[in-house]
Amino acid sequence: MRNYKYLLSSFFIAMLLILACDPDDDSPDEINHTITVDETKIDRKVLIVGIDGFRSDVMNLTSTPFINEVIQNKNTYSNINHITEGITYSGPNWSSILTGVHMDKHNVLNNDFDNDNYSEHPSFFHYITSADSTKKTASIVNWIPINTYLMSDYADYAPLDYINDSEVLEHTKNLLLNDNPINSDVIFIHFDELDAIGHAHGFSGDVQEYVDKANELDSYTSELYDIIQNKRLNGEDWLFMVVSDHGGEGTSHGDANDPNINRTIFISEHPSVEFQAGCCYFSSQADIGPTVLNFLGITSTKFNESTDGVSIILN
Numbered sequence: 001m002r003n004y005k006y007l008l009s010s011f012f013i014a015m016l017l018i019l020a021c022d023p024d025d026d027s028p029d030e031i032n033h034t035i036t037v038d039e040t041k042i043d044r045k046v047l048i049v050g051i052d053g054f055r056s057d058v059m060n061l062t063s064t065p066f067i068n069e070v071i072q073n074k075n076t077y078s079n080i081n082h083i084t085e086g087i088t089y090s091g092p093n094w095s096s097i098l099t100g101v102h103m104d105k106h107n108v109l110n111n112d113f114d115n116d117n118y119s120e121h122p123s124f125f126h127y128i129t130s131a132d133s134t135k136k137t138a139s140i141v142n143w144i145p146i147n148t149y150l151m152s153d154y155a156d157y158a159p160l161d162y163i164n165d166s167e168v169l170e171h172t173k174n175l176l177l178n179d180n181p182i183n184s185d186v187i188f189i190h191f192d193e194l195d196a197i198g199h200a201h202g203f204s205g206d207v208q209e210y211v212d213k214a215n216e217l218d219s220y221t222s223e224l225y226d227i228i229q230n231k232r233l234n235g236e237d238w239l240f241m242v243v244s245d246h247g248g249e250g251t252s253h254g255d256a257n258d259p260n261i262n263r264t265i266f267i268s269e270h271p272s273v274e275f276q277a278g279c280c281y282f283s284s285q286a287d288i289g290p291t292v293l294n295f296l297g298i299t300s301t302k303f304n305e306s307t308d309g310v311s312i313i314l315n
């Protein structure tokens, strides 16, 4: 049983003290963890678009025109050498993206999710709702294990029925446009069909099927970005991200030493936030969690002690 005490530390800053009071657990690590909430940022919102199996060099003017345009924006962090985990399967990488720690901590080393250590290193969504229980989160995925093993424990809405990528798009539009089934503040979505096409035909800009699917998901991402832009015009403050778990070579992505596999994309876009320079800071999967929490003005000492990533936000 834990008690939560709230302290206001300034006019704008609310501090949430989490005191562990379990008489059976007097570990010093569990005592006096705090979550600080910056009230000027907590109303912000986030959309993270996950695209499974996105090989960086497929991105160009013709195959992914929208994403290619976004990375030219002045206020965008973009990295086409985004570093994957040392095991280049989907399970370890989506786990790192969604927990903010590397695989030696979350312990998901394959796609079976056996022996995970999410109890010690939960999704960073956990810290959002711990900081402010009114914040609502959603996870809409094609590859269901992400929700089954990880996000269903931490997101307010994380459906477990199989849906294809176009249905992921429709579900997300329904969330954003109609607040159906919930009014979400932080949304993670996952498209899986580019990875499936890569396994079937090849992960390459020379493979027409792979290029066509990348182009289709690029248009889905563009549709969602247009919705976010309209929401910004209506006064909502959204961070927009695109991230992938790994690239590919031939019809697989198991060789962790292949730069076509162990490098992928991470893009973070906002009208005014200042990011690290894409030229000079090379992000890893563990950076997504710290960046989102930083954007929302949430500082958790427990998360900060465990995370392997850093926020790419400078201001």
Ligand SMILES: [Zn+2]
Residues within 6 Å of the ligand: 052, 053, 089, 090, 091, 195, 245, 246
């Ligand atoms: Zn994958």
